[in-house]
Amino acid sequence: MTLNNKVKFIQGNQAVVEGAIAAGARFYAGYPITPSSEIAEGSANRLPQVGGLYVQMEDEIGSMAAIIGASLSGKKSYTATSGPGISLMSENLGVAVMGEVPCVLINVQRSGPSTGLATKPAQGDVMQARWGTHGDHGIIVISPSSVQDCYDLTIEAFNLSEKYRTPVMFLSDATIGHLKEKVVLREIAPEEIVNRKQPNCDPKDYQPFKFQDQEDGIAPLAAYGSEYVFRITTTTHDERGMANSTPANADKFIRHYTDKIEKNKKDITIVRKYNLEDADYAIIAFGCTARAALEAVNIAKDKGKKIGLLQLVTIWPFADDEVREVLKKVKGVVVPEMNLGQIIGEVKKINDYGIPVEGLSRVDSLMITPKEILDKIEEVEKCL
Structure with missing residues (x-):
């Protein structure tokens, strides 16, 4: 089969829309907010063209409630916002975790807290992405560094969401979202697209959360309106989706929400x-x-x-093994980030090698430059 590629000169936010459509997404619900609004605009234009x-x-x-409902009805679904919007979505993000609902949330970060600097870039939502909803749970967070990434990694975000029945956050920022670069809109072969597993049991025997008998630990997910009748609840539930508050059941499922991510880190993590x-x-x-x-x-x-x-393409789950491999080989490490040190803390946690790990932070809405990074490395070198 011959695949056709298109080369475009577009924004990162526009590339996200094209990636979502290429991944098979056909439903978007959202509320416009700077600096993500081009994703809403592009989705409004493009989705009807493909039957979405x-x-x-x-x-x-x-918005978050709508994409959960659409996903449970069998449609790959997504939304886009920025930090203040993620704050509002956080309760229903927990619903998606509890219900193991595949969906993609795009956060085009801006400076905060609160309204902050609405048109300026930042990287301050790293921990919000990890722990933005209450309770123990795993999460997948992917961060692009180019417009090409915005296309390719959006497809990856949907694939991981479908494979592991989980919400995935695509953590972009105002710089990448508004950057224009050449991007190859690769035609994606059908075998490159992951779709959620479908049940093949008798409908009366279907249990939407029975993961124990699955080789990959992920239960098949039917669609609302199909012959498989099932329910989703926000309460701790059993394999049938019925509320079950016994200690043994709570322990089993709360561990499952984390284990299905952490135990598959080698498959999920990209560096x-x-x-x-x-x-x-x-x-x-x-x-x-x-980039800097x-x-x-x-x-x-x-x-x-x-x-x-x-480069950490996957931020969560954190790439512990890959970071340790670096820490044990070098004399020192510098962690530049446009926040006050949200990633460096994770690096320091696993620094068992006694080497200096120094942060380089900017929260003034200005980009970190290559010179600043090299100057910081020189500082580390002089301290040895």
């Missing part, structure tokens, strides 16, 4: 490695800051300095 549906809701609370083979120092970065970090690595290479980069 766009709904502008009254607020972000309703990119640059010049780490013989590096003396390493940078650990994500999102738009990874890569430029810093290239500048250092031209000067004969051995500096490498570990």
Whole structure:
């Protein structure tokens, strides 16, 4: 089969829309908010062209509820917002976790807290993405660093959501969302698309949360309106979806929401490695800051300095093994991020090697530059 690719010069937010459609998404519900509004606009334009549906809701609370309902009706669904909207979606995010509902939330980050600097970039929603809804649970969070990523990784977000029956957060930012670059809108082969497992049992025997007899630990999910009649509840429930508050049942399912993510980290986690083979120092970065970090690595290479980069494409679950591999090989690490140190804490937790791990933070809405990163590495070098 011959696949057709299209080359476009578009914004990151526009590439997200194209990635969602390529992944098979056919329902969007949202409420416009800077700097994500182009995703709503693009979805309103593109979804009807492919037989999909766009709904502008009254607020972000309703938006999250709508994509949960659409997903349970069998449609791949998504929404887009920024930090304040994620705050409003957080309760229903927990509903999606509890109901194991596949869906994708796109957060185009801006400076906060509250209204903050509405048109300026930031990376301050890392912990909100991980713990934005109450209770123990696993979550998958992916962060793009280019417009091409906005296309490719949106497809990956939907695939992971469908495979593991979980909400996935796509953690972009105002810089990447509004950046224009050349992007290849690759035609995706059918075998590259993951769709949720369907039940094949007798309808009367269907249990929507019976994961124990599945090799991958993920229960099949039927669609509302099909011959498989089932219910979803926000209360702790059993395999049938019926409320069950016994300690044994609560323990089983609460652990399951985390285990299905953590036990599959090798399949879920994506990192990119640059010049780490013989590096003396390493940078650990994500999102738009990874662009500056890569430029810093290239500048250092031209000067004969051995500096490498570990780019965290998957932020959650955290890439512990890959980070440890870097920590045990280098003399020091710098973690640049446009927040006051939300990722560096995770790095320090697993630094069992006694090397310096230093942060580089900006929260003034300005981008971290390659020079700032190289200057910080020099500071670390002088302390040894």
